[in-house]
Amino acid sequence: MKTGSSISATWTIFKKDMYSELRTRYALNALLMFVITTLSVILFSIGNENVSPELLAGVLWIIIFFSTMSGLSRTFVSEEERGTVMTLHLIARPLTVFFGKLLFNLILLGALNVFTVVLYLLLVTGFSVVNYPIFIITIILGTLGLGSGSTIIAAIIAKANTKGTLYPVLSFPILLPLLLTVINATKLSVEGVPLVDAIGEFQVLISYLIVLLAISYLLFEYIWKE
């Protein structure tokens, strides 16, 4: 009974964040603006130059990484800023809150990444994917890893006084291994190697995700408690 009710409670937190986001556009506007502005700047600076597809694979993840940084910290910071953290403490278990927020971040980031990737494939002509299965799996695993990582980091920095600046600073070392691996895997998809050659990259991404979720699971209660 307890697990059943926690799942529906988690879902309720997720839905509340979803409606809240649709009404306030707290994170969405920041995310979309970031993607659109960086993408335009990149298009301008590329101009007619011939940039290697490998380099463009890195640029794609730079856009995704920094837009994540600009938007996803909002999930916990907004509760902290509005003083609703105590309200959540009074109605739900810590892990219910965490998984509700995690689900929200993953869905938001997933939607944003679909948007970013489609736009990138359409506009950046020098970037052409040869092996689509590798590319798609990389985007999915990258989204899960980035979303999970930024959720727990957001929970940590929401408690700190220097919210804005701390986020990229703390995220960078934590997310660096993930970032390097997804950039590598994206390069492989551009080079068109067979799927088996990317298995190593996928294993790293999956292990990274599992470790991240396990740490979040153990850590969150301590972070959440004042």
Added chain:
Amino acid sequence: MNLISFSAENIAKTFNRRKIFNDISFTMKEFNSLAITGRNGSGKSTLLKILAGVLSPTKGEMNLVIEGRVIKKEEYFVHLGLVSPYLQLYDEFTGWENLDFFRKVRGLDTADEYLAELLSRVNLSDRKNDFVRTYSSGMKQRLKYAFALIHRPVILLLDEPTSNLDDEGIATVYQIMEEQKKSGILIVATNDKEDITMCEYVIDLNIQTLKKGEK
């Protein structure tokens, strides 16, 4: 047999090495009521947050037993309701949506009728579909009572219970306090004379001792 027992043992809180209070101890049984008083900054709100389980004490223990079952700290929220100036409800939702959210997160099978009844009790029925952001401060305070009572808590914690309320609102709050004293435990942080006389016990944080109230 005791139905409910809520006790605090030597609770102390220190903020950045500033000691706020030391050694707060009490035991409340069902139908007991406690007033926490003290000058501004003496730690009434802080103590209430600790009792509610949303803030950790620097030292000391709490113990909540309901029908022979020891309740874990993480489960306090199931049995306890809090109204406090530090509490914020969701501005971008209506009063009704807020209550609906609290009901679902708590996993209650509360009927719509009960929510409607709560809202009419705090006189918000005609504004229930307006965003909380458009509420006056007194209306927000009223909604907090609906928030705190939705799960029919065994322990009701009130911080400055009548702040921002008009006469009719204050009368409702006193009625809620009376009912709580008949169904569970009531703990109030206040300096209002009338609030204090409603409680059986008083802790004065200026002197930090538990004494029987004048009543």
